[in-house]
Amino acid sequence: MRTEDGISGRQLAATGFVLMLSPALRLFPAAAAAWAGKGVWLSALLAFPPAALYLWLFRRLAEKRRAGEGLGELIARAAPGRAGRMALLMLTLWLCVYAGFVLRSGADRLLVTVYPNTPPAFFILTMLLAALLASLIPLRAAARTAGLFLAPIAPILTLVLLAALPAVRKGNLLPLSPADLPGVLGGTLAALDVLLWAIGAAAILLPGVRRGGVPYGRLLPALAAACGVLALLGADTVGSFGAALTQELSWPFFSLVRNLVFFRSIERVEALVVALWVFPDFLIAALFLRAARHALSLSLGRRWPLFADRQSASALCAGAAAAFALLAVPDGKALTLLSGTVIPGVSLFFALVFFPALLGLGRLRGRI
Amino acid sequence: MKRLCSFLIIIGILPALTGCALFPSKLHGVERLLVVQAMGVDAADGAVRLSMVSTADSSRGEGPVRLSGSGATIRDAADDIISRTTEEELLCAHTGQILLGEERARGGIDGVLRYVCRSREIRMDVPLLIVRGDSAERALLDTGDERIGAAEILESLRAAAPARDGFSPPSVARIAGQLEEGGCALTAAVKVTAASERSEDGAPLTLAPAGCAVIRDGALAGFIEQEDVAALDLLGGARGVHDFVVTDAEGQRVTLQTAPGRADVVPLRGETGELRGAEIAVALSASVTEIDGRGALSSGEYADALAALLEREILRRAGNLVQLEKTLGADFLGLGERIALRSSARERALDEESGVNFASLPLRLSVSVSISHSNDVRDG
DSSP states (O other): OOOOSSSOOHHHHHHHHHHHHHHHHHHHHEEEEEEHHGHHHHHHHHHHHHHOOOOOHHHHTEEEEETTTTHHHHHHSOSSSHHHHHHHHHHHHHHHHHHHHHHEEEHHHHHHHHHOOOOOOHHHHHHHHHHHHHTTHHHHHHHHHHHHHHHHHHHHHHHHHTTTGOOGGGGOOOOOOOOGGHHHHHHHHHHHHHHHHHHHHHHHGGGSTTTOOOOOOHHHHHHHHHHHHHHHHHHHHHHHHHHHHHHSSHHHHHHHHHHHETTTEEEEEEEHHHHHHHHHHHHHHHHHHHHHHHHHHHTTTTTOOOHHSSHHHHHHHHHHHHHIIIIOOSSSHHHHHHIIIIIHHHHIIIIIIHHHHHHHHHHTTTTT | OOOOOOOHHHHHHHHSOOOOOOOGGGGGOOOGGGEEEEEEEETTTEEEEEEEEEEEEETTTTTTOEEEEEESHHHHHHHHHHHHOOEEEEEEEOEEEEEEEHHHHOSHHHHHHHHHHHHHHSSSTOOOOTTTTTHHHHHHHHSSSOOOHHHHHHHHHHHHHHHHHOOOOOOOHHHHHHTTOOOOOEEEEEEEEEEEEEEOOOOOOEEEEEEEEEETTTTEEEEOOGGGGHHHHHHHHHOEEEEEEEHHHHHHHTEEOOOOOOOEEEEOOTTTTEEEEEEEEEEEEEEEEEEOOOOOSSSHHHHHHHHHHHHHHEEEEEEEHHHHHHHHHHOTTTTTHHHTTSHHHHHHHHHHHHHOOGOOOOEEEEEEEEEOTTTTTTOO
């Protein structure tokens, strides 16, 4: 289904899936293992119904847009005046912080797995420059890029997840009893964090999607595939290492990849797989900088033309992201706290409180 | 076409992101690398003694390279080796075995496990073995000769392990995972021994299997004798093929080979569901591979007598394991996990609540063997 603005439902689904891969590897195995233990795979599967409901609500909301409108415009309509501007400013700040966090955690992943003894600033600034340039390209180009990234990532991810299955120990995943249910539901929260965040992030593309161009039938299989990937990811890591060791590892998935041997001859492919994850990070940083610029322009652009200007607003957002990445995360301890607690918490707040409250209020008052 | 070009560009970019050198001047030729195949860690007066050995390079007529060094930490000891070696560069990425001296293992293996888990070079699925009654340094540096070293000997032991006793040394990841879960872990043990029974002092040394090491609370707790390792597999699921020698009523030595069978753990519970014990029921078939004379398999009585002898032998070895499990207080038979798989949710909750100690759980063993055939010779 191709829309008048060029972004199809398939591209929307592909973008959401690629975006999901970054927090999926960073957050899900360890966070879900901490809650669910052996039931980590079940947590991912149980996340599907609420995520599907969220997606349905999001789609219903997308239908309330006018031509060319995105999430920012919907917020501005839902809460006109100062409250709306404050909400958009808050959103701008969050998008810049998240972009900065992705740059920093992407650099950390490269440091931990491939490039030891390299200052993270090099990776942060290189990626920021690339993302800043990409944030200026048309939205449909960004959506096409996600499709291109998915082409190498999907088969390699599938191969790795399936190749890791023989090392899984049944005793690390079973048995489960009703007593495990609260833990499993806690793990579901970690899976939902990843999935709802991805749905919200993919909504950045909405201005490029025409009304009626968000086909539920196309997005639902992508969501099911995402849940399947999370379930396999959890089963592979916890099944191989056990729940306790999975929580101890910085990047359980890449530790898993380091152990893989293909056809009894090809091994040590972790550097190649780590390199692949640069693409989702790049896409997140580019889309978030773009969305931050747009939200800033909607919030303050009318009063101060500086913020309405594409280049200067982009530079401001990129500067804020760089400042966060370089200054707010001085060491691994701060990154662990951010990655495991602060970012997932704020992410859930935006997904479950901020957007629903604002947009629900607007809907109740008949503004959207 | 445009999409294909973009895809090829993405694939082309990937190698540049991997950190691997792309320029010829930065490439490390294999001939310039010393590929470490086995690594040993020992305790040395509060410090760490690290040993490394490579395989022999027969194409260039070079024997294995043996290195050792000391330091406050494993990293320090590795630096000590690097500073004193004439080799251009050490490559530890293909380390295939890690050995721990018994003294070090008794002091705790947690530091070594964490070192490997954190290492960017060494894989987490590298097997970890304990050198029984000796140091890892002696096992790596003093065994073998000019043509083959400890790495080759260990590799051949590893390849033969599943067929020999159905027990392969587990990986660092597996041991670390089991210990993190608060349980105990098993790993293979080797010993330094003379290469030939006729060897005298100064003759070449080699490595031989020396049973299994039981790790509990992060440290070596004890050993399972080599003779009993087969029983470990039989009680654990009976997936391997094992040889047993029994003596029949006429004094003939008969070698029986067991085929993969099954070992079921049945929890024994009281009326209220409390766990009172467990039964491990092993069912196997075996064939005759060698008799010191003539057997009489065509008579059912002889086959039944052999089966009874084999059952008794397996029970004896299994009894040794159960006794050791109780002595060490370590559930290395994995009863907790296996009973949980066979219990209802309510029973599991009850077991958890009452804090069952699976290592001291009363066990009933039953072994049932049937003699299937006699390998192409019609005895009797």
